[in-house]
Each structure stands twice: as structure tokens, then as C-alpha cells.
Amino acid sequence: MAFLSHNINHLFITFLIFCTFYSCxxxxxxxxxxxxxxxxxxxxxxxxxxxxLGFFSPINSTNRYLGIWYINETNNIWIANRDQPLxxxxxxxxxxxxxxxxxxxNQNGIIIWTTNISNISRNSTAQLNDLGNLILRDINSGExxxxxxxxxxxxxxxxxxIAANKVTHEKIAFVSWKSENDPSSGHFSASLERLDAPEIFIWHDKNIHWRTGxxxxxxxxxxPRMLTEYLFGWAxxxxxxxxxxxxxYDFADKTKFGILSLTYHGTLKxxxxxxxxxxxxxxxxxxxxxxxxxCGPFGSCDNSSVPICSCFEGFEPxxxxxxxLSNWTNGCVRKKGFNLKCEILKNGSSDVKQDGFSVKHNMKVPDFIERSVGNQNQCETDCLENCSCLAHAYDPYIGCMxxxxxxxxxxxxxxxxxDLFIRVPAELATVADNKKKKGLNKSLIIIPIVGGIGALTFVICAYLLWRKCSARHKEGQPQNSIMRGQKQMKLDELPLYDFKKLETATNNFHIDNMLGKGGFGPVYKGIMEDGHEIAVKRLSKASGQGIEEFMNEVLVISKLQHRNLVRLMGCCVERGEQMLVYEFMPNxxxxxxxxxxxxxxILDWRKxxxxxxxxxxGILYLHRDSRLRIIHRDLKASNILLDGNMxxxxxxxGLARIVKGGEEDDEANTKRVVGTYGYMPPEYAMEGLFSEKSDVYSFGVLLLEIVSGRRNSSFYHHEDSLSLVGFAWKLWLEDNIRSLIDPEVWDPCFESSMLRCIHIGLLCVQELPRERPNISTVVLMLISEITHLPPPGKVAFVYKQNPRSTQSSQKSHQSTSNNNVTLSEVQGR
Structure with missing residues (x-):
């Protein structure tokens, strides 16, 4: 019994010690x-x-605040007494x-700040959890x-x-600091609004400052800047x-952490x-x-234009x-004579045409949205039937707006x-014909063909009949199709040019009209009968590229529209020829x-x-914003054309690939490595692996060429470096990167911009694909929205090959490549 008592006492004492230790x-x-x-x-x-969690003072202030910070006091994420400093x-x-x-x-016992919750348990604790959240919890219930x-x-x-309640109208909102060193409530706040189609508003006091759409x-x-990988993860x-x-928002990678703050001048950081x-x-x-x-009501703002505000067709200031005087707040109104006809039609008049819509691409939709479930065609129908409906748009997630x-x-x-569709009188409508074309295109089936030459997209005519096939063999190919084996590729989506007209326009493809020559074949300047200038790319009989590349280019670029992509105007497939007709680039x-x-x-630093x-x-559009997800695979200086405004x-x-999937790091494999040596990343040149990061690598090389004014291949005989990339890396390690800048453009006023571009270029050509930024991040780096650039890691293709291997490599590829001429086929290891 004494033994038992002794053990109980011993356990009790141990328990008390444990509890005391744990509590402390x-x-x-x-x-x-x-x-x-x-x-x-x-x-x-x-x-x-x-x-x-502790007390801190901002820089240049003696006030004391209770705050929560990440790692150190400068990374403050929450302040309790921001408006009641000690x-x-x-x-x-x-x-x-x-x-x-x-x-x-503590000197006078006065309460400076309180959570101020009524009717709660008196037995509570406050705990700082691993997410940085300070939680006041009832000990008894755990609530x-x-x-x-x-x-x-x-x-x-x-x-x-960040939250809002439809019933109580209560909100969880963010309020900026008053100034850089004053954390008291400032003039800017961010809140969730318009809950039928939710968007974030930034307010300046009680006025709307900016909204997300x-x-x-x-x-x-x-x-659209949310497309960067650093702003993914929102839900x-x-x-x-x-x-x-x-x-x-959250990060899938738990090694990452982010602080998104509303600055005292109303921006996000x-x-x-x-x-x-x-x-x-x-x-x-x-x-x-x-x-x-x-730009006021009905005024459109475009920051790339001068002036930035304009009125739509049929409207005037x-x-x-x-x-x-650049005071655009009153906006635009409809011009006289361009009034809508909806009410007249409703009153039974048959003398006027129904209103239509003018489409505006890449638009931020207006404020005050009404929405309904429906497809895109239903949006237009419903809007036309409602005379008060002045515009509509469609998004697959939101529906009709x-x-x-x-x-x-x-x-x-x-x-x-x-795409924003603005209601206009019939004579200003611009989308009716486009709608019809879209309807015709629905009958086309697009399927990927995977073979030894890689996956290519072909358009197969669904109604191909044996009799028509036989007739075509007898009578020759129709002008709007190409036969490849048993597969017929329709070209209905593109205007078809008559061979004779192209022959006349180019003076019978005279050598004096040749603009250049690439892997596909020669390119000629042409002048049509109406005086319009064109560029005609003609498939060479000796070209390493062929019908697959021709169709690939047709099917890829015909679906793309962007100011930084060349515009394909049409094609010609007569007389066994395959030609592509582009807008003419005078420079x-x-x-x-x-x-x-x-x-x-001529190319100063601004240019x-x-x-x-x-x-x-342009690359960002291909990778993220176009209807297709496209990897170009042959980015180089000769494939960048310059219009009259540079x-x-x-x-x-021709070598681009349409890929599936939504992850930027998705890789595809090909046994047929195509592209241009010097611009190929190592994983592609050596193993046939390509991804969006392949284009990023090529862009990095191109960026270094533009800053230095030197070809990547010009270092072939350099004693130390295999390429411009290797040379730049050597200068970086020697802290002598300024010497890479082209003396023709060096200007002390722009030196920091030039050095920043070199830094970005080196980040793009890092050896490992996962370490390269994606193109959306590159864009933000270039426009200086990302202020801190990480140091680049080891770049690819740094070391000089020995003379024997270099000579062997040169000979083995002599027949397929000449400097910047595209390689049509190399077997990857």
C-alpha cells in the first residue's frame, strides 16, 4: 500500500512538472x-x-504597435492598435x-485596444498559429x-x-497605411463588391479608384496581369x-510564402x-x-495610344x-443620325434594319454587370430583344454579361x-459576317495526328466521299485543298489567292523581289493590282520543310491575332505550289x-x-492568351519582322506546336528536333524535350543579342566561349557584364535598363528549365513590376568544345543548317 502511495505521489509530481513545463x-x-x-x-x-507577435516601431517613428510579422519586423502582416499607438x-x-x-x-491600466467581443467565455487564450493567424479561442469548447x-x-x-456577406453586408476589407512610416488607417481600401459577378474594388476614401473586373x-x-505565375492560386x-x-489565395508549393499588400498610394505589392x-x-x-x-461614359481608354481616350464608332465627345483639353470625364455620346432603332422596330415599323453590334477585342468590361446563364449566341439574341441592353459579352464561367x-x-x-459587343445601328455593325464564318467553321473537325514527324493538327473534311476522291484524282486537286496520302486538308478558313495574280504581283517571282530565304523557302515582295503590298512565302522544292510545315503554319497562325505576330492574309495551293501570303513588313x-x-x-536603346x-x-500571347497554347520552337532574330514603326x-x-494542358512546365517529347542551333535549349537539342521554357530560352538568347548587337553564333571561333550565352555568363562571373552592351547604344541614362535586360536574359538561358521564369514573369520583369531579380544560375552551353568534336559537329550538320537557317530534322538522343 505504501509502495502504491509512493508511486501515485511520484506520478502526480511528474504530472505537475509536465503541466507546468508545458504551460510555460x-x-x-x-x-x-x-x-x-x-x-x-x-x-x-x-x-x-x-x-x-510583439511590439515594434516603424522606421523613423517612436510609436509602439502590436503586430505580427513574418521572419522579421519589416515583413509586417497585421497590426492591432494601428489607430491607437502607444x-x-x-x-x-x-x-x-x-x-x-x-x-x-501598464503604467495606468488604460485599455488601448481590445478584441471587444461580448458574451464570451472568461476562460480563453490567444494563440499564434503556423499560418500567422492570431486566434482567440474558448478553452472549454475549443471554439x-x-x-x-x-x-x-x-x-x-x-x-x-477578403469577403462580403450578401445578407448582412458585412465585409472583410483591407485598408492601407497612411504613409510609408505611419501604419494608421490610410486613404485606400480594398473590398469584394458586385457579388453577382464578384470583383475587387480599390477605393480612395469613398470613391472608386480601381477595379479588377x-x-x-x-x-x-x-x-490580365494576374496571368503571371506569381498571382496564380486564387480561388x-x-x-x-x-x-x-x-x-x-494559396501556394501549391508549401516552401513558398507571399505577402500581398495594399500600398499607401493605392497599388498592390x-x-x-x-x-x-x-x-x-x-x-x-x-x-x-x-x-x-x-474616359467617362462610353469612352475607351488605351494606354498605348495618344491621346489615351477615344470614342467608339458612332459616338463623339x-x-x-x-x-x-484632355478632360475626358464627361465621356462620349451617340452622334446624331446614329440612334438605335430598337424602339422603332418594336412599334411596328418595317422600314429600318435591326440594330447590330460592333465588337471590341481585349476589353475590360464596363462596371454594373447584369448576368444570366446562356451560350454566346443567346447573349446576342437576348440583348437585341431588350431595347435597354446597350452591350453584351460572354465568358464560359460567368455566362452572359x-x-x-x-x-x-x-x-x-x-x-x-x-470581346465586348456594343450595340450600334445596323450600318455600324461589324460582327454579322464573322458570326456566319464561325458557324461554318463548326463543321470542321480538328484532330491531332501523332507520328514519327510529331503531332500536327490537320483539318479533315467530315463529308469526304469515295466518289469525290476518285473525281479529284481524275480532274486534279481542287484549289481549296491539299492531298497528303489519303488525307485532305481544307483551307476554307483562309482567303485563297490566285497563282497568276501572285505571279504578276512578284514579277514572276523575280530575284530582285526576293526579300530573304529561310528553311521554308524564298520570300518575295509583291504589289497587288490595288497597290497593296504583300510578302509571299513560297515553299522551295529543295526545302527540308514540306507540306506538314505548310499546313501547320496555316492552321496555327490563321487562328492568331496580336499586334506582335505577323498577320497571315491567305495562301495559294495551285499548280502543285504551296505559298503563304503575309502582310508586308517594310523594315x-x-x-x-x-x-x-x-x-x-538606327536601333537606339528606346527602339x-x-x-x-x-x-x-507576342510570346505571352502564344503561351497564355491565344485560343490555342502554342510553342513556337524557332524564335530567332531572322524570324522577328519589323513594320514601318519598328x-x-x-x-x-511552320515548326510551332499546339500543345494541351494548363501547366507551364508541361513537357513534350519528339524524336524530330527542329529549330536553329544556338537558340535551342539543352533539354531539346539533346533529348528532344520541349516546353514553354524552350521558347523562354530562345528569347533569352535573342535578348542578349539585342543588347550586345552580336550574333550568338559569332563566338564560334572565340577561344573561351562556345556562344554569346557562354560569353555573357563569363562576364557576369567576372562582374564585368557592362562590357557586353553594344557600344552603339550605350547611354549612361539607360545603363540600368540595359543591365536589367542582360540579367533577365541570363535568367532565361539557365541550364535547368524549372529555374527559368515563364514568359508572363519575364514580361513583368521587363516592365519593372518585379523589382527584385534573383541571381541567375549556371547557364547552358558554356564551355568550348574541343576542336575535333566541333569540327565533327559542323560537318554532320553542314547539309541541314547554315548559321540561322532552320534545321528541318535532327534526331534527338
Missing amino acids: YSSVNDTITSSKSLNDQGTITSNNTNFN KDSSGLVTIDKYGNLVILN TIWDSFSHPTDAGVPTMR PWNGTVFLGS LNPDDGDGTAYLT LVEYINKTEFLSFEIDQNECDFYGK KNLVEWS YWSGDLIDLQKFSYGGV KSLDAFLFDPLQKR RSNIIEGIAR IPKISDF
């Missing part, structure tokens, strides 16, 4: 209780040690007798009474919500059961960390067109004097957005300027910078 450990590390307070000099730390170090954090978390002035995530300040972190399940339609829950809609180390920091700057209603009042906050994007290709000792002087950004935006246009899509 918990309170010291992550918990505040009524008996364990936190003074100005102390902190509590989350269990994973990522977050701390003037000294007398602050004390504890649980009061009512169970609320409070901040006291959450209050948490800091539901009372944010200016910053959002993963799993944090409606959520389409992936991004906000008015925020919207339209109703959590009590009428609350909320938006949150993202700082991202990987393994607790800052990886990037960028601020999404706003241009003039981002400001709400910049409401106040011409103010408009001419309608506007019945003034169209406000319209913006034209260079990429992203939606030919980039390499004609860049590598010519005299012509390169080169614009060319770099234009190429990047705007770059990506050309030559």
Missing part, C-alpha cells in the same frame, strides 16, 4: 493567457517559428476578465471567438480571406452557407519568399487607364472643348480581357538591322527596348 513552453512560444501576458520587450512565436514601451498584452484580448498601458485574419490591416497572406474562375477579367467561394462570398528567403518583390503599378472611369446603363470604365488591353527582319555595322545605329518588350508580349512581329510558325 506554450505561453512563451505561441500563446497568451490571463496569467501569461506579453510585455513590450517580449514576443511569442508560432510553432513553426515563421511568425512572431507613445512608449509601457504596452502589455493579456486576456482581461471578460475573456477579450487587450492591450493595456474560435475572434481571429486576426478576419480583422486584417493592409496585408493578405495565404489562406487569408469580374472573376471568371481563374482570373479577374479586368486584370473564390461564392457562398459559404450564410451568404458570405470570399476570395483567398507582392513580396514572395521561398524557404524563408525573399525571392521577388514587385508592385503592380497603375497607368492612367487603370483609374476608374478615366459630349463636351468637345473639355475633351480637347449585359449592360443597360452608361458603359463606364472601359479599357483596351494589349492582351487578355474579353524586313530584326537581324538585318541588329547585325549590320551601319544599320544597327531595342520596345522590340524586346514586344517580342515578349514594331516587332513574330513570324514563321
